[in-house]
Amino acid sequence: MNKLKYIAVLAFLGTFGISEIGAQIKEEQLILNRKREPEVKKIEKKKTSVIQEKNYPPENKKKEDSLNLKYDIVNVPPVSDFKTTEIQSEDISPKFNNDFQSNYFRLGYGNYGKFLADANISGKVQDNVEVGADVHYLSTTGLKKDYDWDSKSSQAKIGAYANIYAEKGKYNLDANYGFNNYNYYGIYAFSPSNSDLDLQQKVNKFSVNASYDHYSNEILNNVKVRSYFLSDHFNAKESYADVELNLSKHDFEVTNDITANADLGIDLETVNSKFELLNQNNSNQLNFTLSPKVTFYKGESYLLIGSDFSFLNSKLSDFTGENKGSKFYWFPRAEVLVAAADEFKFYGGIDGGLKLNTYGNLLEENPFLISDLLLTPTENKYHFYFGLKGDINQMFKYDVNAGFSKVNNAQFFINNGLFNNTISTDRPGFDYANTFSSIYDNGTLMEIKGDLQAFPMENLTVDAGLHFMKYKLDNLEEVYYKPLVQFNLGAKYTMLEKKLALGFKGYFVTDRTSNAFLVTPNDFVPGQYLPTENRDVKVGGYADLNLSAEYKLHKNFSIFALGNNLLGAKYQNYLGYKVLGAQVVGGVKITF
Numbered sequence: 075m076n077k078l079k080y081i082a083v084l085a086f087l088g089t090f091g092i093s094e095i096g097a098q099i100k101e102e103q104l105i106l107n108r109k110r111e112p113e114v115k116k117i118e119k120k121k122t123s124v125i126q127e128k129n130y131p132p133e134n135k136k137k138e139d140s141l142n143l144k145y146d147i148v149n150v151p152p153v154s155d156f157k158t159t160e161i162q163s164e165d166i167s168p169k170f171n172n173d174f175q176s177n178y179f180r181l182g183y184g185n186y187g188k189f190l191a192d193a194n195i196s197g198k199v200q201d202n203v204e205v206g207a208d209v210h211y212l213s214t215t216g217l218k219k220d221y222d223w224d225s226k227s228s229q230a231k232i233g234a235y236a237n238i239y240a241e242k243g244k245y246n247l248d249a250n251y252g253f254n255n256y257n258y259y260g261i262y263a264f265s266p267s268n269s270d271l272d273l274q275q276k277v278n279k280f281s282v283n284a285s286y287d288h289y290s291n292e293i294l295n296n297v298k299v300r301s302y303f304l305s306d307h308f309n310a311k312e313s314y315a316d317v318e319l320n321l322s323k324h325d326f327e328v329t330n331d332i333t334a335n336a337d338l339g340i341d342l343e344t345v346n347s348k349f350e351l352l353n354q355n356n357s358n359q360l361n362f363t364l365s366p367k368v369t370f371y372k373g374e375s376y377l378l379i380g381s382d383f384s385f386l387n388s389k390l391s392d393f394t395g396e397n398k399g400s401k402f403y404w405f406p407r408a409e410v411l412v413a414a415a416d417e418f419k420f421y422g423g424i425d426g427g428l429k430l431n432t433y434g435n436l437l438e439e440n441p442f443l444i445s446d447l448l449l450t451p452t453e454n455k456y457h458f459y460f461g462l463k464g465d466i467n468q469m470f471k472y473d474v475n476a477g478f479s480k481v482n483n484a485q486f487f488i489n490n491g492l493f494n495n496t497i498s499t500d501r502p503g504f505d506y507a508n509t510f511s512s513i514y515d516n517g518t519l520m521e522i523k524g525d526l527q528a529f530p531m532e533n534l535t536v537d538a539g540l541h542f543m544k545y546k547l548d549n550l551e552e553v554y555y556k557p558l559v560q561f562n563l564g565a566k567y568t569m570l571e572k573k574l575a576l577g578f579k580g581y582f583v584t585d586r587t588s589n590a591f592l593v594t595p596n597d598f599v600p601g602q603y604l605p606t607e608n609r610d611v612k613v614g615g616y617a618d619l620n621l622s623a624e625y626k627l628h629k630n631f632s633i634f635a636l637g638n639n640l641l642g643a644k645y646q647n648y649l650g651y652k653v654l655g656a657q658v659v660g661g662v663k664i665t666f
Contacts (some may be wrong), residue, residue, distance in 0.1 A: 088417045133628045162427045182634070182661025186654050187215030187226075190661065202239040206231070208250070220644070222269035239479035243288040247524070251280045258442060260650030263491075263507040263593040263605070273503035275445075276307040277437060291324035295337070304434045308445035308504075309350040312433045316343045332372050337380075339365035341529055342594055345432050349446040351504075352493060358389040359430055367407060374413035381407055386430045386451060403428055406456060415464070421475075422460035428453055431485050436512060440487050440555075444509040445599040453482040461523075467470070472526040479521070483514040484545070486554045489649055491591045491605045507591045507605070508650055513554075517547035533568045552587045552610055555648065559584045577622035616645040624663070 177197075182190035190210070196206025209232050216225030233250030257273035281302040289293045301315040319340040342364040348356045367380025373561050380483065382405040390397045409423030429452045436443060461475025487510045494505055522542040529535055541560045545553040561582040568575045590611040596604040624634040635658065642656035 096354075097509060126590060147288050160582070178663060178665045180634075180661060180663040181550075182636070182659045184636075184657055186217075186657060187213070188657060188659055189213050190659060196235075204237045205235070207234045215651060217644070217654065221259055221261075223259060223261070223266070223271045223273060224257050225259040227254075229254045229256075242290070243286055245284070245286050247282075247284045249280075249282045251278075253278050253442060254437075258440065258503050258506070258508045260442060260508045260648065260652075261506045262567030263591045264502070264603075264652035266506065268499060273508075274307055275441075275504075277304065277441070278306070279304045279434065291322045291335075293321055293323065295320040295322040303432060306436075306445055310348065310433065310445040312345065312347040314342070314345045314432055314434060318342075323540065328370060332370055334370040335370070337365075337367050337369070339363070339367075341365070343430060345430055345449075347449055348434050351444070351446040353392045353394075353446055354392045355446050355448050358388045359449075359451065361385070361427070361428060361430055361451070366409075374411075376409075376411050376420070378407070378409040378423070381405065382425075382427055386428060388451075390448075390450075391466050403453065405454075411642075417464040417466045420461075420464050421463070422458075424456055426454045426456045429538075431512065432611070436485075440510055440648060442508070442510055442651060443487075444490055444504055444511055447512050448514075449512070450514050452485050454479040455482055468529075470526070470528045472524070474522075474524045476522045477520070479519040481519055482516045484517060484519070484547070486513050486515070486556065487511070487648070488513045488554050489589050489591065492593065492603060495596075495603045497595065497601050497603060507593060510648065513550070515547045515550045517545055519546075520544045531567075533572070534565065535567075536563075536565045537562045552589075554588055555586050555613070557584045557586050557615065573626045575624045577620075581618045581622045582616075586613045586615075587611065588613050590649055611649065613646055613649055616643060617641075618643075618645075630665055632663045632665070633660070634663055 084597065177195050178193065180190070180192040182188075184190075191209070191211040192205065193209045196204055198204050201601035204432055208346070211228070211230045213228035214226065216227060218225070228251070231250055235246070235248035238245040239281060254277045256275055258275055259273055279302055281300075283301070285296065285300045287296045297320075298318040299316070302313075304310075304314075305310040320337065320606040321336045321340070324335045325333055326336075340359075343363075344360045346358045363382055363384045365380065365382045367378055369376055369378045371377075382403075384405070386403065387400045388398070390664075405426030405428075407423075407425045409425075409529075411419055411421040413419045431449050431452060433443075433447060433449065436447070457477055457479040459475055459477035461473060463471075463473035463475075466469050489507065490509045490511055491507050492505060494501070495539050520543070522540070524540040525538070527535065527537045532615040539562045542558065543556065544558065545556060547553065559582075562580065564577070564579040566575070566577050588611045589607055589609045591605045592608070593603050593641065594606070596602040620640055621637045621640065622634070624632050626632040638659070639654060640656050644652040646652055
């Protein structure tokens with residue numbers, strides 16, 4: 075019977091690859107910034123980097139968490155794009171959760187010159203104090219056969235952290251430094267006469283984060299601090315800090331069967347961005363938010379009522395002048411959940427908020443941005459949503475919801491043309507119609523999301539996610555780089571007494587729209603280029619399938635193999651930037 079199970083599972087995994095054989099592929103990710111025990115895609119509250127104590131959280135914390143579950147589809151960028159700055163999602167490498175070994179060291183090598191070094195070391199210096207370090211590195215030689223110029227890249231991240239469990243709460247502190255070293259290789263509009271181009275861009279980022287979580291929710295709930303300093307090859311600089319304080323009074327009785335929680339969130343967020351190129355856009359923004367709310371609950375059902383009050387002070391400037399301003403925002407917040415049964419929980423509500431668009435956050439989505447951006451906050455004026463979620467016999471978890479939003483200054487990426495139309499042999503590496511800027515527009519957004527996870531067999535987990543989004547904008551005729559539908563499908567299976575772990579992950583994305591430029595010599599003005607823009611160019615959709623395997627030869631030693639973008643389609647996430655073809659990485663892993 076066990077053999078029949080193994081054969082059935084292998085056939086199940088193999089069917090994924092056969093059914094999508096004609097599609098383009100988007101590859102899974104060797105995350106450089108992953109947690110020690112990353113999840114594939116579970117419909118549950120995401121874990122923090124702090125190791126969980128046996129008797130933590132207390133019962134009141136568990137109840138608080140259960141009322142604030144958020145089920146969001148993670149938009150996973152691909153590793154098959156050899157641009158290592160895009161390698162920032164989960165790692166589908168199998169994890170053996172039965173050995174309780176947190177320390178590891180991993181080395182891997184594959185085609186396209188891909189080299190991976192990955193390690194985490196931690197230990198207790200006292201019974202309640204743990205310290206550790208993370209080191210991650212990934213590099214590739216790029217697409218030498220596709221581009222005459224350099225397309226190699228490398229990325230590293232080095233960090234240290236500490237977890238302290240005190241009598242009344244837990245502390246977490248982490249600091250890390252990372253760099254992304256890559257090239258603006260996506261030249262599509264014309265072919266430079268000089269193939270020995272300096273296309274380099276390098277981004278450095280130093281981050282410090284801290285948190286304190288009080289075990290009791292009497293007055294103090296938690297405090298969180300996030301900060302980073304960023305710089306790049308073109309002297310752009312950005313500093314960011316966010317301090318969040320949550321005050322609360324929980325579990326006070328309203329009637330015999332209804333209790334309530336009262337919470338007050340206080341958040342101060344500031345960002346200062348300075349650019350030295352082109353228009354020399356600078357921005358200094360400070361956002362102060364108060365978020366009071368009251369939650370009434372009866373059993374697993376609840377009603378939440380609250381508001382967000384935000385005060386934004388901003389100063390924007392460029393080489394032409396300066397513009398200062400302050401504005402007050404109010405956002406409604408309410409949610410109701412009716413728990414008919416564990417299998418069926420109906421919910422709906424309204425929320426909104428203000429999001430500061432920063433150079434650091436936008437680079438995580440698109441590393442090929444020009445080092446001179448207009449940074450404007452996005453206002454989600456209101457967002458109505460409703461949905462259904464449940465857990466069927468602990469064998470099938472699901473969450474399906476739909477929403478409608480009114481958004482002001484929604485952010486999109488747009489292709490840049492030439493900044494200098496003069497024909498020149500020493501053109502800067504960012505001036506080949508190969509970079510992107512940030513643009514904004516007002517409009518509405520309709521979304522449908524779905525997440526599910528199933529456990530059809532003891533050692534098999536299957537997960538899937540769907541995200542449909544449809545924008546209607548006031549001014550832009552096209553919605554750039556926002557696909558209509560995104561879908562992901564995954565599976566993990568262990569066999570041979572859990573010595574062999576297999577993984578599958580597939581990503582499917584529909585067409586996106588972009589603008590593009592045709593650059594030709596100007597016949598009427600010698601010595602100049604004539605760029606012509608097309609604002610309706612389709613960037614093809616893709617299917618990206620990935621497989622992984624790890625075999626444990628010894629409790630401290632295993633070998634692994636990762637197959638990414640297995641059908642080898644060199645699709646483009648951003649116009650001009652082809653991703654790597656089929657990739658295979660193999661290596662060894664030592665745990666202790």
